[in-house]
Amino acid sequence: xxxxxxxxxxxxxxxxxxxxxxxxxxxxxxxxxxxxxxxxxxxxxxxxxxxxxxxxxxxxxxxxxxxxxxxxxxxxxxxxxxxxxxxxxxxxxxxxxxxxxxxxxxxxxxxxxxxxxxxxxxxxxxxxxxxxxxxxxxxxxxxxxxxxxxxxxxxxxxxxxxxxxxxxxxxxxxxxxxxxxxxxxxxxxxxxxxxxxxxxxxxxxxxxxxxxxxxxxxxxx
Amino acid sequence: xxxxxxxxxxxxxxxxxxxxxxxxxxxxxxxxxxxxxxxxxxxxxxxxxxxxxxxxxxxxxxxxxxxxxxxxxxxxxxxxxxxxxxxxxxxxxxxxxxxxxxxxxxxxxxxxxxxxxxxxxxxxxxxxxxxxxxxxxxxxxxxxxxxxxxxxxxxxxxxxxxxxxxxxxxxxxxxxxxxxxxxxxxxxxxxxxxxxxxxxxxxxxxxxxxxxxxxxxxxxx
DNA sequence: GAGAAGCGGAGGATTTTCTTCCGGTTGAGG
DNA sequence: CCTCAACCGGAAGAAAATCCTCCGCTTCTC
Numbered sequence: 001x002x003x004x005x006x007x008x009x010x011x012x013x014x015x016x017x018x019x020x021x022x023x024x025x026x027x028x029x030x031x032x033x034x035x036x037x038x039x040x041x042x043x044x045x046x047x048x049x050x051x052x053x054x055x056x057x058x059x060x061x062x063x064x065x066x067x068x069x070x071x072x073x074x075x076x077x078x079x080x081x082x083x084x085x086x087x088x089x090x091x092x093x094x095x096x097x098x099x100x101x102x103x104x105x106x107x108x109x110x111x112x113x114x115x116x117x118x119x120x121x122x123x124x125x126x127x128x129x130x131x132x133x134x135x136x137x138x139x140x141x142x143x144x145x146x147x148x149x150x151x152x153x154x155x156x157x158x159x160x161x162x163x164x165x166x167x168x169x170x171x172x173x174x175x176x177x178x179x180x181x182x183x184x185x186x187x188x189x190x191x192x193x194x195x196x197x198x199x200x201x202x203x204x205x206x207x208x209x210x211x212x213x214x215x216x217x218x219x220x221x
Numbered sequence: 222x223x224x225x226x227x228x229x230x231x232x233x234x235x236x237x238x239x240x241x242x243x244x245x246x247x248x249x250x251x252x253x254x255x256x257x258x259x260x261x262x263x264x265x266x267x268x269x270x271x272x273x274x275x276x277x278x279x280x281x282x283x284x285x286x287x288x289x290x291x292x293x294x295x296x297x298x299x300x301x302x303x304x305x306x307x308x309x310x311x312x313x314x315x316x317x318x319x320x321x322x323x324x325x326x327x328x329x330x331x332x333x334x335x336x337x338x339x340x341x342x343x344x345x346x347x348x349x350x351x352x353x354x355x356x357x358x359x360x361x362x363x364x365x366x367x368x369x370x371x372x373x374x375x376x377x378x379x380x381x382x383x384x385x386x387x388x389x390x391x392x393x394x395x396x397x398x399x400x401x402x403x404x405x406x407x408x409x410x411x412x413x414x415x416x417x418x419x420x421x422x423x424x425x426x427x428x429x430x431x432x433x434x435x436x437x438x439x440x441x442x
Numbered sequence: 443g444a445g446a447a448g449c450g451g452a453g454g455a456t457t458t459t460c461t462t463c464c465g466g467t468t469g470a471g472g
Numbered sequence: 473c474c475t476c477a478a479c480c481g482g483a484a485g486a487a488a489a490t491c492c493t494c495c496g497c498t499t500c501t502c
Contacts, residue, residue, distance in 0.1 A: 018469060018478060040261065044459055055481030060461065160414070168411055171396045185429045190389055192427050193381070197418030204420075206413050208406045239447060239500060265490060267451095276450030281492060 025062045028052045033073045037110065037177040041070055071129070078135040081111045085142045095149030096156055099165070100195050102143075106169055107176050107191050139166070140213035157200050163211030168194055246283050249273045254294045258331065258398040262291055292350070299356040302332045306363045316370030317377055320386070321416050323364075328393050328412050360387070361434035378421050384432030389415055 017025070031052035035043045045066060049059045063069035085102055092098040106112050143162050150156035172194060176187045238246070252273035256264045266287060270280045284290035306323055313319040327333055364383045371377035393415060397408045 020469065021479060024480085045461085046459075049481095056461080057463085057481055058479075061479075065461085157417075160410075164407075164410065164414070167407065168414065171392060171411070175392045175395070186385075186388065186432055189381075189385065189427045189429050189432070190392070192425065193385070193389065193418035194415060195418070196378075196422060196425055197414035197416070199422075199425075201417060201420075204413065204417055206410045208410050211407055211410070241500065242448060245448085266492085267490075270450095277492080278450055278494085279448075282448075286492080 021062075024052075024054050024058055028054060028059055028062060028069070029072055029076050032069055033077060034110070034177070036070070036073060037174070041066075045069075074129070075131060077111060078132060080109065081106070082135055082138055082142075084109070084111065085139055089142045089146060092146070095146040096153065099143070099146045099150060099156070102146075103165070103169055103172070103195060104188070104191055107172050107187065110173055110177055112166075112169055112173050137213075144213065151200075154200050156198055157206075159206045159210055160198060161210030161212040161215075163213065163215045165198070167211065168198075242283075245273075245275050245279055249275060249280055249283060249290070250293055250297050253290055254298060255331070255398065257291070257294060258395065262287075266290075295350070296352060298332060299353060301330065302327070303356055303359055303363075305330070305332065306360055310363045310367060313367070316367040317374065320364070320367045320371060320377070323367075324386070324390055324393070324416060325409070325412055327390055328397050328408065331394055331398055333387075333390055333394050358434075365434065372421075375421050377419055378427075380427045380431055381419060382431030382433040382436075384434065384436045386419070388432065389419075 028048065032048050035048050035051060039047075045059055046056050048069075049056045052059070059069070063072060084105055088098045088102040088105070140162050143165065147156065147160075147162055147165065151158045172187070172191055175190070176184075179187050249269065253269050256269050256272060260268075266280055267277055269290075270277045273280070280290070284293060305326055309319045309323040309326070361383050364386065368377065368381075368383055368386065372379045393408070393412055396411070397405075400408050
């Protein structure tokens, strides 16, 4: 054979799968994401399969076991998060506006929450995955200029760091995941309230110190 | 016997129990509260027993089954919540300050979160418990004057209702429960940010409409 | 100091969850 | 249209987790 299906490099190529199989795989990942966030990573595999409308067999063919699935979900989430933040950061002249859009969009898409469903012990384990660590670093790199810019322009309170923003984001996303579709408008209100809390204010400085990128071990994102 | 231990009326009298038994019972309820919020109401009874440093037998003697325990936990939480809000509301001349104190205190004490750990189906069931419904109504009655007062004085944004405040509170408490003791300061920062978001602002009105007491079916508190 | 009240935790029953396996189905190329 | 490799669904046996009871020992209380 002149060109066998190569083991294709890091996470890129879509793999030469049959179209229906590819669809299924994607639906499984998306469904699992939701299920993990809503019920914790302990949800029965069968529940995930049912929600994704596939058989358990299909699920296990795509992902050998729970951990493989979990990794796929986390990788996918991390990817979209980075993609999204890049999209909002590139060529941006309105840092505060961009930050707001990024946060709103994350909440809508429920991005960045899978970690928050993890039990502390497991959370540590996932954090160690190089991909995840690297992604978080990238995220911070992208967000920090935005925050600095917004603070410099006096549009954002100066006593918060990227860590604060990301933790709040995690909280909002987690909350959104537990909200029914028809109550989405309520969550979006609360996103705005939090964003308003991040706006510049003359009074009421925050206690403690800003949570920065270097505090990342404490985050849920 | 002249006076057998009467079935003592609704939830009041502390029961003529041996002192150590009473201590244990209280510790079980407190521990279960935490465990339910952190791991969902599905946590193994043995885990609760272990954390409370009692045997499973003891747990089951006090509470016949998981549901009995859950009810006790919810009742206790609801009680403290009401007590606390009464304490902060009575004879209060600074409504906004009182509201802030109430929120901070709830987060510190992790009050008001047990419901948010419940799966939708079960949540409905718990909501139906008359005690719980009544308690929520009382809470709204106590909080609404505070909110109205603060808004009248121009200290709080006018486009939020008691429902908004309680939902945000639920979110914060839930989040607090997943935070380690040493990171408590971070959570308290975020409480302040949310409170700041609730302060009066001239710009950025919220989308939708205020969430009021009559929307209570949607809350997590 | 006596006995009632309370305690702990081993263990059997039961339920839940995991994972495998294989006959039937379906997409893709010819 | 036809063929067949890839893919699918879900039944079912194995394994694990959880529930709750039961009873001998310990600790209060009077």
